[in-house]
Each structure stands twice: as structure tokens, then as C-alpha cells.
Amino acid sequence: MSKRRRTAPAPTPEPATAGPGTVRQRVIALIAIAVVLVGGTTAYLVLSRAKQQEAVRTASPQDTVSVAKIAGAPRIVFRNTAIGPDYGRVAMVSLADPSGPRALTPTSCDRVFVARTRTLCVASDPGVVTTYTATTFVDADGPTEDLPLTGVPSRARLSDDAKLAATTSFVSGDSYAAANFSTRTVVSEIGTDRSFDLETFRLVHQGKAIKPADRNYWGVTFASDDDAFYVTVKFDSKTWLASGRLSTRTVQTIRSDAECPSLSPDGTKVAYKKLGTRGPGDWRLAVLDLATGKEVSLTEEHSVDDQVEWLDKDQILYGLPGVGSHAAETNVWVVPADGTGAPRMLIAKAWSPAVVR
């Protein structure tokens, strides 16, 4: 492009130049830079893709076994987070040997939950426009059912008999909406078109029905009667553990500072994460005895951002990010639910565990 220029209304005694060198030299420099940048990036992309495909071809993943070997017996189903071609795939290990070989299924999910034989899978599908899906199925090759989901998937839960499904997704605005994240939690009856948006339920707080416009619900856990459930509700910048009933479409707050509840298999305790006096995003685990109202803190000293799962009536499972640059390789840990003992890693490179007994 020529930089020769005419002077126009205002007289310009000294034409402005872009910098040292003639226009021709600068244009040549620009072309050279463009070639290096575009060429270098293209080369990097092509090489990365070739390397990735090579890795897929030659992958000798850690101990794996066939799904058939594990699927029949009690097991823990989870999301495989070993970096590689199988990252994000739904996997399972035997409940009797959790650190043993895993079986990989063909399905990929961001978060997975299993009850009996039914799988609930929430996933993001990155594309030109990223979309999010929640599907449930008994057999991945068989019929699947789509459930409503409107944003980045966060939590997924099924009732014990797999008749109800609950999903929570994050719906964020653009940067102006900033810290005001918004969640949407939907309970669906599987096999029917019926679903409940919890925001339409009556909310009872300290004996009064209230309607705060900024209420958000997340992290449903179901009781065994397919009616009662526990959930987190947040309004006025405070989170509450709440209990609800689908039959009466009512949610009632129980105690403050408790998120992502998980009901124990015998229905007597609820485990959740809480902030206490720590700053935002720094949660610890606690367990509440529903009959006595007594809360114990668990011994895990890292921040846990997860909806925990009960391994049995005395221990709970949760995910923690891997160390340092392996943050994406999350691990599943186990800790006693009575505040004693020490946490230990149960399944390496795993996330979102669901125990199928």
C-alpha cells in the first residue's frame, strides 16, 4: 500500500510516516511477519493434530478391561480424566477393587450419574456454537431421552430407582453480568414429558413464603420416596440447605451455608460443602445428622467443589483437581463421614463418581 499522500484542507508541512524505512520496506516486513505468523501457526496446528492422532493410534491406556466384566456387579461409574484420547469418557471400576483396572464406555460426559442401570449424562458439545445436552439412557446404543438443559452443565443426579433426574446448569450472561451467575435446576420425570423448574416452587423461609427474585437453586439429591429432595437455594447472597417436595411444589430452608447436598443411602444424614469463614470458592465438607441437627466437619483440608457421593453409609467420595499442571486430571478421594480419619485417594484420574450397589 502506498504511503504517498495528498495534503488536503489542512496544510501538512511534514507528512506523517509510520516509522523507519520506506513504505516498500515496511510492506515487505509486514508480509514477512504475516508469512511467519500464519505459517508458524498453521504448522503448529497441523503438527498438533498429527501428534494427537498418533497418540490415539498408539495409545496403550492404563489397565482397562471390557465393560462386560464390570457392569454386572456392584461398581463405581465415573468420568475418566486421564489425559489422552479417552479423556471425558464414562468409565467404571469394580466396587470391590476401586483402584483396579477400569472399563471405558464409548460415551463422553462432563458429569455422569448412574442409578441401577440408567445413566444420566450431561455434556457440552463444543462447536462453532457450543451447545449443552442432558441425556439419559439404559443402554448407550439403545433409545436415549433428552432432558432440558440450557447452560454449562454443573450437577446431575438420579433418584435411587432412576425414575427422577435432576440437572443443574450455569446460565451466565456476558461480561457485564459479571459475578451474578445464574443457575437453572430442573427435575424431570423419566419416561414422561413432565419436568419441574424449581424456581417456580413455593419457597418457605423461617415460616414465611418468600419470593426473592434473585433465588437460585442447585445440587438436588433425592430421597427414596421419589417425592422428597434436598437442594441448595441461594438468595440475598446467602446459601441455604433446603428440603422440598415435588407433590406440594414447596421448598423450605433448613440451615444456612450448605451447598450441593448429598443424602446418605439410609436417608439419615446429608453431606455438603460449606464456606464457613473462608473466602468465596474455598469450600470444606461437612455432614449433618438430620435427626439431631448436629454437624461435623470432615478432615479433608482442600477446597472441594463437588456434589459428593456416599461410598457406603460411613464414607463419602468426592473429586479434587490434580496437582499443578495436572489440574485437569482430577482424582476421586474418600473420607470417613464422621469427621475422623484421613482422606485417601480412591480412584486416580476420575471425576463425578456414582456408586451402583
Add this chain to the structure above:
Amino acid sequence: MYLSDRPRDAAGTETPSAAPTTGRRVGSTVILLGFVSLLTDISSESLSAVLPLYLTAVLGLSPLAYGFVDGLYQGVSALVRILGGWLSDRADRPKWVAFLGYGLSAVTKALLIPAQGLAAVTAVITVDRLGKGLRTAPRDAIIAASTPEHSLGRAFGVHRALDTTGAAIGPLMAFSILWWIPGNYRAVFIASLAAALLGLALLGLLVPDLRPRRAARRTAAPPVAPSWRSLAEPRFGRVVAASAVLGVLTISDGFLYLSLQQRDDFAGKWFPLLFVGTNVAYLTLAVPFGRLSDRLGRAKVLVGGHLLLVGAYLCAALPSGGLGLTIACLLLLGGFYACTDGVLAALASTLVPAPMRASGIATAQTVVALARLASSLLFGALWTGLGRSTAVYVVAGALVVGVAVAWWLLRHVDRSAHELVPA
């Protein structure tokens, strides 16, 4: 001083042309700056598009933490903007201050590649926003300095259209790369870095190093030193006041999109498309509305554009509505941006002396940014207190009043702006 406002062919020969003042095209500098912005927006928007997924899926942070990162964006940018304007006027080197800003943003893309954890990513993003704040006003000052007064609206329209095109391409590029090489965020960062560096090279090598103050000194009799006092010009003050009034009544897009997705299944499922739709409307309308502002008067178009916003509010607040209403809302929103963003810069640049142009543009833009920040807080409270629909109706009503007030404030500004032009 003006550059030729006719295009030149590849051989560099100038087309014989009428006087620039009657030219029908915008100057090559404006086009160059448009492509610098296009490349930079490809770079930054490709990152914004994948950052939430990267933070949550790869770094293992929760979306709540992402909201926190996002919140930092705003404040940093508004404050540095004034600094960028002042530095640019003070040194009389808008190009190199802008270069510093674009350079800072390019550096952050390189830093993001090894960054791990929330603290590192937060720091990197903050630096990126510093760069954005720094470069905006000097860049707009170059556009103003290289364009004849009477076609400023069109010039800013062309620049904003190119800029927004970049914003539309960015996410497309990012997700195409992730689709081609699944899970390889580093590849996205590297492509983003390359786009930023190319934009930087284009700016550094080809955009002329204009010296608005020196040029003014040679034409105007008394030498003018940059001083904040020259911003005390009453017409400029009126523009700032009107911008503040209108800015406080401008609900952020985020709230409108949330409103739409609560009502419309399509908007819920294809949430990201709402941003794309607004951008497409904006880039299509930026030039026509910019030209309109040259013809009708910039203050009129700036104020009138807010009526489109009122329309967008009404579309969003209606209790029910289908796809058609959602699309209408996006069109109106894009039209609103086309009538206001570039037009405000064009208007501000005509009302302050050339040596204070970057500071003047920065002041007007900062006032708008801060007013909109206040608006977000106010509207959040209204939404909580009155509910979504009522809150939007209340603000729509207030905005109609605000438009009337702004109209009254700016009633003589267009005419007097033209009178400023030396014969």
C-alpha cells in the same frame, strides 16, 4: 491533516480524484486501523469464547470463579482509558500509545500459554484489559485526525464494523480449532497470539505516526498545549452529561439475554447465538448509521439510537414471545450499538481541540462505561425488588424520559459542531 480518502490500487498509483472533502470513501488509515482491530478482536474474542470451558474443564475451576475473573474486566478498563487518552495527547503520539496498548494485550496471550490456576489467569486477563483501556482513545484519535470532519460518522462506522467482524470471527476460529484438535487449548492460545501479533505489526509498520498537536500548531496561530481546561467547552460538557444520563439507563446485554432465555426456548438452547446475532446486526448497521449521523447530525443519531434500545427493552420484557421477538430484540440492540458507539467517538472528537482529542474521547467513553457499571448495580437491585419484567419496563420508561432530557441537552450541539469547522 488528512490522508487521501480515495483507495489506491496495488501498484500504489493514486486514482485521480475529486477533493477529499467530497470523497465517498474513508481514508486508508481508518481501514488499516479497522484491520488492526479486526485482528485484535479475533485474538481476544477467540480467548473469551473458550476461557469459561478452559477454566472449568482444564484448570478445574468452577464457573463461579470464572464470574469473578470476568468481573475484573470492567473496572480496570474504564480507569486506564483516561490515562491512555492523556498520555497520547501529552506525548502527541497517539500511534505509539495505542501500540503499547495493543502490545500489552499481545503479551498476555503469550503469558496465557503457561498460566496455571486462577491467580495466574486473573493476572493475565487484567493485563489484557489494561491494554484495551490504554489503546482505545488514542486509536479513535487517529481515526478522527485522519478523517474530514463531515465524514467522521462513516469513518467510525467502518472501523466499528471491521472491529465487530473480528469479534464474530474470533469464537468461530477458536471452536473450529477445538473441533479439529479436540481439547487442545494451547493451539487456540497460539492462534490467538499470532492474530494479535499480526495486528500489532500492521499497526506498527503501516499506520502513520500522526502528530495532531504539531499539525494544529502549524495551522492555528497560537500554540495549543493539552490541558484539561480545554475540555470545559460547554458543548462537550453537554455531550458528557447526556452520555451519563443515557448510560445509567442502559441495561447491560447480559441481563437482556437472561431475560430472553427465560422466556424463549430457542434463546435458552442457543444462548451463545444471541451474542452473534447482536454482533451481526451491529456490523451490518454500523456504516449506514454512521453515514446517517454525518447527514442528520451526530447528536440526533446518538440520542435517537437509544429509542432502538427502548424497543429492545420492550421486546425483552414482554411476558411471552417466540423466535421472531427474540430476533427483533437482537436487531434493535445491534442497531443501538451502531447508532451510539462509533457515533459518540465521532461527536466527542469534533467538540474538543485537536491536541486534546484522545483525552476528550476517553472522557466521554469512560463516563459511559462508569454509568453503565452503575446501571448494572441499579438494575440488579431493581430486578431483585420488582421482578424481571417490571424492572425492564421501569427502565424503559425512564429511558424515554432520559432520551428527552438528552435531546434537550444536545439540541444545539450538532449545529455548533459544524460551526467549529474552519471555513
